[in-house]
Amino acid sequence: MSDEFRIEKDSMGDVKVPKDAYYGAQTQRAVDNFPVSGIKFSRSFIEAIGLVKRSAAAVNADLDQLDESISEPIRQAAREVQEGNFDDDFAIDIFQTGSGTSTNMNANEIIANRANELKADGAESVIHPNDHVNYGQSSNDVVPTNIRVAAAIAVKENLIPALEHLKNTFLEKGEEFAEVVKTGRTHLMDAMPVTIEQEFKGYARQLQLGVERLESTMERLTELPQGGTAVGTGLNTHPDFGAQMAAAISDATDIEFQEAENHFEAQSTVDAPVELSGQLKTIAVGLMKIGNDLRWMNSGPNSGIGEIHLKAMQPGSSIMPGKINPVIEESLVMVCAQVIGNDSVITVAGQSGNFELNVMLPVVAHNLLESINILANAVRNQADRSVAKLSVNKERIAEMVERNPVLVTALNPIIGYDKGSKIAKKAFKEGRPVKEVAREMTDLSDEELDEALDPIKMTKGGFME
Numbered sequence: 001m002s003d004e005f006r007i008e009k010d011s012m013g014d015v016k017v018p019k020d021a022y023y024g025a026q027t028q029r030a031v032d033n034f035p036v037s038g039i040k041f042s043r044s045f046i047e048a049i050g051l052v053k054r055s056a057a058a059v060n061a062d063l064d065q066l067d068e069s070i071s072e073p074i075r076q077a078a079r080e081v082q083e084g085n086f087d088d089d090f091a092i093d094i095f096q097t098g099s100g101t102s103t104n105m106n107a108n109e110i111i112a113n114r115a116n117e118l119k120a121d122g123a124e125s126v127i128h129p130n131d132h133v134n135y136g137q138s139s140n141d142v143v144p145t146n147i148r149v150a151a152a153i154a155v156k157e158n159l160i161p162a163l164e165h166l167k168n169t170f171l172e173k174g175e176e177f178a179e180v181v182k183t184g185r186t187h188l189m190d191a192m193p194v195t196i197e198q199e200f201k202g203y204a205r206q207l208q209l210g211v212e213r214l215e216s217t218m219e220r221l222t223e224l225p226q227g228g229t230a231v232g233t234g235l236n237t238h239p240d241f242g243a244q245m246a247a248a249i250s251d252a253t254d255i256e257f258q259e260a261e262n263h264f265e266a267q268s269t270v271d272a273p274v275e276l277s278g279q280l281k282t283i284a285v286g287l288m289k290i291g292n293d294l295r296w297m298n299s300g301p302n303s304g305i306g307e308i309h310l311k312a313m314q315p316g317s318s319i320m321p322g323k324i325n326p327v328i329e330e331s332l333v334m335v336c337a338q339v340i341g342n343d344s345v346i347t348v349a350g351q352s353g354n355f356e357l358n359v360m361l362p363v364v365a366h367n368l369l370e371s372i373n374i375l376a377n378a379v380r381n382q383a384d385r386s387v388a389k390l391s392v393n394k395e396r397i398a399e400m401v402e403r404n405p406v407l408v409t410a411l412n413p414i415i416g417y418d419k420g421s422k423i424a425k426k427a428f429k430e431g432r433p434v435k436e437v438a439r440e441m442t443d444l445s446d447e448e449l450d451e452a453l454d455p456i457k458m459t460k461g462g463f464m465e
Contacts, residue, residue, distance in 0.1 A: 024109035030102035048150035050082030055248040077114035098359030100143035136237035167207035174200030228263030274350035284336035311389035335378040342367035
């Protein structure tokens with residue numbers, strides 16, 4: 001047993017820690033205290049905390065708060081954390097102390113132990129997780145800063161490009177079928193015609209607005225709490241530390257971060273992450289509508305709407321041979337449901353700030369980053385595996401448009417609503433094209449009917465001529 005563990009000490013006494021672990025006593029206590037879900041912090045969160053710790057060591061050296069012989073190995077170790085070398089050592093459950101102190105110390109211990117391995121031969125100083133790696137910091141400003149940095153990077157590098165990719169895919173596919181006129185639907189009932197391009201441009205606009213919502217939120221998300229330490233006063237840190245941290249992280253990420261205008265606001269609330277989560281929920285609501293529209297349009301193939309064919313991706317049944325399901329859309333709408341649920345958790349968490357600190361930071365971090373990343377992945381998957389590969393059933397669409405009794409609406413200015421209603425009812429009852437019934441029930445010539453009941457013209461709006 002003794003070969004498997006080493007003894008570490010903290011302010012509470014001795015702790016047995018796995019022999020090869022880079023973390024120390026405080027991490028081990030948290031691992032023991034929170035055997036809850038098995039869910040650990042994500043790669044994006046760990047990458048960000050490596051960046052924050054590396055930046056802190058550099059800034060403290062620049063401010064003459066840390067000797068270069070200590071700062072340099074901390075920076076090297078923190079970079080290795082960024083690069084994923086120690087992901088397995090971030091061993092603490094998400095459902096832990098509400099400040100995230102356990103995970104901040106997890107990072108401090110890993111970086112300190114690795115930095116001690118990296119320090120120059122003959123260096124006398126022992127690099128300490130609290131005194132050196134955590135110098136000028138508190139869990140209370142590190143963790144909320146990390147949430148914002150990780151989320152901003154994920155939004156910029158993953159989610160916004162994915163949304164723009166799906167938007168452009170809809171625009172390209174819509175242009176391919178610009179002249180295909182299909183039955184519009186309101187209340188899931190036949191309505192006036194629209195083109196495939198018009199529908200797809202509507203989806204593209206939803207996605208563009210999603211991007212704009214995210215970009216607006218970034219203005220507030222990029223205010224960093226770092227520099228406020230325990231309660232927002234900045235005790236035990238250099239007065240220039242916060243501003244220089246924001247500048248250092250900006251340089252490293254090509255995202256414009258700034259020191260929080262008010263550290264008491266930035267540390268006692270998670271309002272900016274809550275706002276971002278709300279925008280993610282809005283985007284998820286729109287994507288769920290898009291996914292369900294595509295499922296309806298693809299439904300059948302014989303007894304449904306059947307206007308489009310989504311590419312067959314895999315067998316759809318273990319018992320019904322030949323059955324194919326819209327699996328990419330089903331994946332998308334499940335992701336949307338998860339994001340909506342995550343937002344509910346983040347909303348509750350946002351209410352859990354008491355005086356100078358929010359005490360649900362880890363679950364905010366986890367749910368927010370999960371929402372960003374699964375949305376981005378699902379959106380990109382939707383673009384590449386579904387929208388880009390769908391085809392249109394032109395014959396089926398034309399047949400349905402021809403038999404749509406609502407087409408008679410275009411005749412209202414010519415023959416009046418009441419006459420049009422009679423034509424529509426007769427066409428529907430007898431299952432005949434509107435034009436054929438209108439020819440029998442009006443004095444309009446074939447040329448006039450062809451002109452008035454041209455579906456493509458109906459999609460242009462305005463008065464029919």
